[in-house]
Each structure stands twice: as structure tokens, then as C-alpha cells.
Amino acid sequence: MIINIIIIIIIIIIIIIIIIIIIIIIIIIIIIIIIIIIIVIIVIIVIIVIIVIVIVIFTICFFISSCASSSFLFTSV
Secondary structure (H helix, E strand, C coil), X not given: CHHHHHHHHHHHHHHHHHHHHHHHHHHXXXXXXXHXXXXXXXXXXXXXXXXXXXXXHHHHHXXXXXXXXXXXXXXXX
16 A cells, blocks of 8 residues: 555656646746747837838938039039
8 A cells, every 4th residue: 555655656746747847848948939929029210210220211311412402502503
């Protein structure tokens, strides 16, 4: 009887350890997926911001150059 009880306790402990390990692995996988999603979102936001900044700089330069060329035309006339 005592040996049977000890074997049952050992089996229960092993099952609990396996369940804990599986839960830890699942939590680690979820954390890694969340980190990857956050990194992808940050990269997309940075790319969008860079594109917007470049577009704004180009439009400002275009307006400045067009205003400068038109003022040069007016001064030459």
C-alpha cells in the first residue's frame, strides 16, 4: 500500500511539473509573439513617419524653389 501511494504521489508530481513546464513554454511563446508584433508596429510607424517627413520636406523645397524662381522672374523683368 505504501509503495502504491508513493508511486501515485510521484506520478502526480511529475504530471504537475509537466503541466507547469507546458504553461511556462506557452507564456514564453505568447510573450515572444507580442514582442514581435510590437516591433513590427514600431517599424511600420517609423517608416510612415519617415515617408511623411520626406514628403513634407520635398513639398517645402518645391514651394520654396517655385517661389524663388517666380520671384527671380519678377526681379529680372
